[in-house]
Amino acid sequence: MVSKRGSSVSQKILEHELVPKHEVVSLKEGLEVLKKYGIKPDQLPWIKANDPVAKAIGAKPGDIVKVVRKTPWGGEIVVYRYVVP
Amino acid sequence: MTVTEEEKIVSMIKFGILSPEEIRKMSVVEVKSTETYDEDGLPVPHSVMDPHLGAIDPGHICPVCGNSIKGCPGHFGHIELALPVINVIFIKYIYDVLRAVCANCGRLKLPQKDIERGLKYYRKLNERHPYLARRFSEYIKKRAIKTTVCPHCGYKQPKLKLTKPITIEEYNEETRSYIRLNPLVIRSRLEKIPNEDVELLGFDPQESRPEWMILTVLPIPPIAIRPSIMIETGIRSEDDLTHKLVDIVRTNERLKEHIVAGAPQIIIDDLWELLQYHVTTYLDNEVPGFPPAKHRSGRPLKTLAQRLKGKEGRFRGNLSGKRVDFSARTVISPDPYISINEVGVSVEVAMKLTVPEKVTEWNIEELRKCVINGPYKWPGANYVVTPDGRRIDLRYVKDRKSLAESLAPGYIVERHIRNGDIALFNRQPSLHRMSIMGHIVKVLPGRTFRLHLAVCPPYNADFDGDEMNLHIPQTEDARAEARELLKVQYHILTPRYGGVIIGGLQDYISGAYLLTVKTTLLTKEDVMELLSSAGVVKELPEPAILSPRELWTGKQIVSLFIPPDFNYHGKASISAGHLKCEDIECFWDSYVVVRTGKLLMGVLDKKSIGAEQQDSFFYFLVKEYGADFAVNFIDSVFRMFIRILEKKGFTLRLDDVAIPEKAKNEIIQMLMESFKKVQEYVDQYVKGVLEVVPGRTAEESLEIKILEILAEARDKAGEIAVGYLDPFNHAFIMARTGARGNVLNLTQMAATLGQMTVRGERIWRGYMGRPLPHFSVNDLGPIARGFIVNSFYSGLSPTEMFMHAAGGREGLVDTAVRTSQSGYMQRRLINALMDLYVEYDYTVRDSSGSIIQFLYGEDGADPAKAPHGKPINVERIVERVIGWKL
Numbered sequence: 012m013v014s015k016r017g018s019s020v021s022q023k024i025l026e027h028e029l030v031p032k033h034e035v036v037s038l039k040e041g042l043e044v045l046k047k048y049g050i051k052p053d054q055l056p057w058i059k060a061n062d063p064v065a066k067a068i069g070a071k072p073g074d075i076v077k078v079v080r081k082t083p084w085g086g087e088i089v090v091y092r093y094v095v096p
Numbered sequence: 097m098t099v100t101e102e103e104k105i106v107s108m109i110k111f112g113i114l115s116p117e118e119i120r121k122m123s124v125v126e127v128k129s130t131e132t133y134d135e136d137g138l139p140v141p142h143s144v145m146d147p148h149l150g151a152i153d154p155g156h157i158c159p160v161c162g163n164s165i166k167g168c169p170g171h172f173g174h175i176e177l178a179l180p181v182i183n184v185i186f187i188k189y190i191y192d193v194l195r196a197v198c199a200n201c202g203r204l205k206l207p208q209k210d211i212e213r214g215l216k217y218y219r220k221l222n223e224r225h226p227y228l229a230r231r232f233s234e235y236i237k238k239r240a241i242k243t244t245v246c247p248h249c250g251y252k253q254p255k256l257k258l259t260k261p262i263t264i265e266e267y268n269e270e271t272r273s274y275i276r277l278n279p280l281v282i283r284s285r286l287e288k289i290p291n292e293d294v295e296l297l298g299f300d301p302q303e304s305r306p307e308w309m310i311l312t313v314l315p316i317p318p319i320a321i322r323p324s325i326m327i328e329t330g331i332r333s334e335d336d337l338t339h340k341l342v343d344i345v346r347t348n349e350r351l352k353e354h355i356v357a358g359a360p361q362i363i364i365d366d367l368w369e370l371l372q373y374h375v376t377t378y379l380d381n382e383v384p385g386f387p388p389a390k391h392r393s394g395r396p397l398k399t400l401a402q403r404l405k406g407k408e409g410r411f412r413g414n415l416s417g418k419r420v421d422f423s424a425r426t427v428i429s430p431d432p433y434i435s436i437n438e439v440g441v442s443v444e445v446a447m448k449l450t451v452p453e454k455v456t457e458w459n460i461e462e463l464r465k466c467v468i469n470g471p472y473k474w475p476g477a478n479y480v481v482t483p484d485g486r487r488i489d490l491r492y493v494k495d496r497k498s499l500a501e502s503l504a505p506g507y508i509v510e511r512h513i514r515n516g517d518i519a520l521f522n523r524q525p526s527l528h529r530m531s532i533m534g535h536i537v538k539v540l541p542g543r544t545f546r547l548h549l550a551v552c553p554p555y556n557a558d559f560d561g562d563e564m565n566l567h568i569p570q571t572e573d574a575r576a577e578a579r580e581l582l583k584v585q586y587h588i589l590t591p592r593y594g595g596v597i598i599g600g601l602q603d604y605i606s607g608a609y610l611l612t613v614k615t616t617l618l619t620k621e622d623v624m625e626l627l628s629s630a631g632v633v634k635e636l637p638e639p640a641i642l643s644p645r646e647l648w649t650g651k652q653i654v655s656l657f658i659p660p661d662f663n664y665h666g667k668a669s670i671s672a673g674h675l676k677c678e679d680i681e682c683f684w685d686s687y688v689v690v691r692t693g694k695l696l697m698g699v700l701d702k703k704s705i706g707a708e709q710q711d712s713f714f715y716f717l718v719k720e721y722g723a724d725f726a727v728n729f730i731d732s733v734f735r736m737f738i739r740i741l742e743k744k745g746f747t748l749r750l751d752d753v754a755i756p757e758k759a760k761n762e763i764i765q766m767l768m769e770s771f772k773k774v775q776e777y778v779d780q781y782v783k784g785v786l787e788v789v790p791g792r793t794a795e796e797s798l799e800i801k802i803l804e805i806l807a808e809a810r811d812k813a814g815e816i817a818v819g820y821l822d823p824f825n826h827a828f829i830m831a832r833t834g835a836r837g838n839v840l841n842l843t844q845m846a847a848t849l850g851q852m853t854v855r856g857e858r859i860w861r862g863y864m865g866r867p868l869p870h871f872s873v874n875d876l877g878p879i880a881r882g883f884i885v886n887s888f889y890s891g892l893s894p895t896e897m898f899m900h901a902a903g904g905r906e907g908l909v910d911t912a913v914r915t916s917q918s919g920y921m922q923r924r925l926i927n928a929l930m931d932l933y934v935e936y937d938y939t940v941r942d943s944s945g946s947i948i949q950f951l952y953g954e955d956g957a958d959p960a961k962a963p964h965g966k967p968i969n970v971e972r973i974v975e976r977v978i979g980w981k982l
């Protein structure tokens with residue numbers, strides 16, 4: 012089944028409890044992340060633009076996605092993904 | 097040397113396929129002579145041994161570059177092939193490209209619009225994500241292959257078929273059969289593909305045009321790469337590659353002659369095929385479906401691919417695998433009287449391994465002595481290096497005394513290793529970091545390496561003939577690293593999960609039990625003997641018993657070595673069966689209590705001092721008092737454990753597993769009852785009234801039930817037998833304390849071996865309806881299906897022995913299978929993970945600095961310090977603060 016971006020099905024996956032919070036970061040914040048780790052964008056882990064979550068949040072190749080995951084010990088960990096085609 | 101030395105920096109390496117023009121350009125000679133040497137033994141010009149290919153004999157001057165053997169890098173020649181041949185290495189790509197491209201016009205079988213757009217996209221992708229670009233061209237290729245009608249010229253595409261190894265066939269509509277495409281046809285098709293289409297298929301048209309995958313010119317490698325060997329008799333023996341090249345030249349020349357002479361096509365085709373065979377095996381002699389080219393002796397030739405491939409190939413054998421000096425290898429044997437940080441090295445080995453030591457005014461006298469002792473007397477020296485860099489071999493120095501006199505600061509003496517030097521000790525397979533640890537050298541008589549028994553588990557070593565390697569670090573940095581990071585004491589806690597892997601085992605545990613058990617009372621002499629074996633002088637505590645004699649308990653002695661602020665509570669291994677104790681209210685002495693450094697209650701056994709025990713007495717000592725303390729504890733207290741065994745005598749004998757007649761009868765009675773139950777089930781099964789386990793057949797249900805009953809019977813037999821054993825029987829002590837063996841082993845020795853199984857089933861394979869001809873056909877009873885009534889003590893009957901061997905074999909087979917499989921898995925994992933590291937910001941990076949994890953393990957916890965995955969042990973903190981466990 013082909014699901015268009017923004018369709019109800021693709022939006023629903025964001026509500027699943029096992030899907031952590033994803034968001035596209037602003038250009039400014041993205042540059043800060045790269046500066047913090049001293050890397051070029053493609054040295055971040057990648058996420059494909061056709062990944063269901065990337066489609067659901069409308070991430071485009073070249074964007075940086077911020078993922079906030081819960082850890083088993085109750086804390087949070089922030090990781091970033093570079094969106095690639 | 098006339099080579100002009102220029103300094104250049106390699107900024108990039110680009111791989112491509114050599115074009116025929118390039119091969120000709122770099123060639124210094126065309127090879128066409130089938131003879132290699134003339135009557136005088138001189139290389140024939142234009143042969144595969146042509147002198148232009150590089151100077152190989154000392155004294156010869158290269159006619160191309162004017163260098164002698166030292167400076168001549170070797171030069172390539174070439175063969176002009178009479179007809180083109182396929183390069184096997186590329187056969188897969190040739191086949192793919194042919195299918196992706198129109199057989200008529202040579203265009204990529206996609207609409208022009210798609211090609212243009214795709215190419216634009218591909219180029220952009222290639223700049224930023226070469227990896228994705230490769231995937232994209234893979235996708236393009238797949239799509240093109242699927243197209244059956246050329247969108248450019250409308251030609252209907254015939255089906256292509258690849259017959260391994262290198263035959264490509266095309267379906268002919270008229271003859272309705274597959275027709276072989278010869279290399280000439282294939283090459284002309286590949287030539288037709290325009291550069292743009294080639295690029296979109298993932299090739300770089302400048303560096304590797306697809307038609308170059310079909311060879312028309314073959315490069316001849318320099319002789320330096322395939323040197324001939326002189327056998328003593330003066331006969332020259334050529335390298336495998338040279339043999340193969342001669343074959344190629346010979347076939348090629350014959351083919352040329354026949355073509356010129358206008359020979360019939362069949363003869364030419366035959367020779368062409370032969371040429372293809374020779375070129376193929378020259379490149380790779382292990383192509384599946386091709387008979388490998390063989391030497392006269394029948395040995396397959398080692399050609400180009402074989403030089404690179406596999407464990408002993410150029411990559412794994414020479415580039416990744418390094419051989420080193422200053423190393424030694426010999427059999428290992430145990431020595432409980434050295435420290436766990438030490439390794440015993442034989443004098444013979446110590447006289448071969450050296451450490452370079454700079455002469456200073458503080459060590460000059462000592463090093464003079466070493467030089468005087470020379471290479472054959474330990475502690476001596478093997479070499480002296482003068483300040484101007486001359487190495488003097490002491491084996492050939494007549495007057496070592498005067499050399500010793502001439503020593504001065506600035507000289508370097510390569511002296512023998514001696515006590516206190518650091519060495520790296522290793523046992524293969526080196527599966528984890530504890531497989532190589534730093535040990536302090538202790539030179540001992542004998543011919544083996546000696547190691548402390550407690551360091552066997554990390555190396556997985558035993559003394560049934562195991563050998564280990566020893567390496568002597570040669571620089572100050574290496575020695576400092578070895579001392580500060582690699583020494584055994586820093587590996588008592590494993591980085592895998594933070595537990596102790598170096599701790600008590602086997603006799604240490606039996607000894608700990610015997611020392612701390614309530615019945616052990618020691619006289620003053622005993623105590624002093626024990627303390628002296630621990631190598632300490634200590635003031636004795638008040639004796640536990642004052643009259644009629646002063647007697648001390650073992651617990652008091654152990655307490656002398658426990659820090660005064662240490663508290664601990666925990667179960668002992670012997671806390672099982674009727675000796676079970678859950679808390680401090682323990683009558684059986686099977687609950688360990690340490691308060692303010694005094695062992696008040698409980699025996700020390702595997703649960704307290706053993707390796708790999710969670711939250712144990714020894715674990716907390718190591719964790720809270722550090723590695724130095726732990727080493728000291730092992731080197732002193734553990735030695736007392738051994739000493740008490742030596743004093744009391746501790747061994748296992750046949751009588752230890754003997755049980756009285758009464759017990760035997762009880763066991764037989766019980767087994768007979770179980771057999772009767774089995775018979776009942778069998779009868780039910782035969783009648784077809786057996787209750788079936790859900791999801792199983794009647795037969796499976798029967799087997800499950802029988803196995804259940806018989807396992808239960810064996811356990812019961814064990815219980816009966818163990819009930820009759822004296823609790824201070826040595827075999828039983830070892831089983832109870834966890835030193836060695838378990839109740840099942842005792843059961844098998846004293847009572848019955850029980851059911852033998854193969855693949856979890858009772859043994860039934862062999863003859864029709866029975867595993868051995870001694871039984872009647874379709875006997876489903878316990879004995880006929882591998883139940884062993886006898887014990888190791890009573891001895892097995894012949895049929896029982898067969899069943900036991902059948903069961904035992906399975907164990908051997910799957911250990912053999914498992915080790916090979918896990919070895920390969922380990923190799924793949926290590927290759928994938930080897931260059932990951934944790935950066936100072938706690939991110940995990942690869943060698944290019946890309947991020948793998950944003951925080952190590954996503955929690956930043958060091959598993960060596962977070963036992964079993966838990967970062968904090970709250971219970972222990974409470975116990976330490978308030979003195980007892982809640």
Ligand SMILES: [Mg+2]
Nearest residue numbers: 558559560562
């Ligand atoms: Mg062994």
Ligand SMILES: [Zn+2]
Nearest residue numbers: 158160161168
């Ligand atoms: Zn040369």
Ligand SMILES: [Zn+2]
Nearest residue numbers: 198201246249
């Ligand atoms: Zn076409």
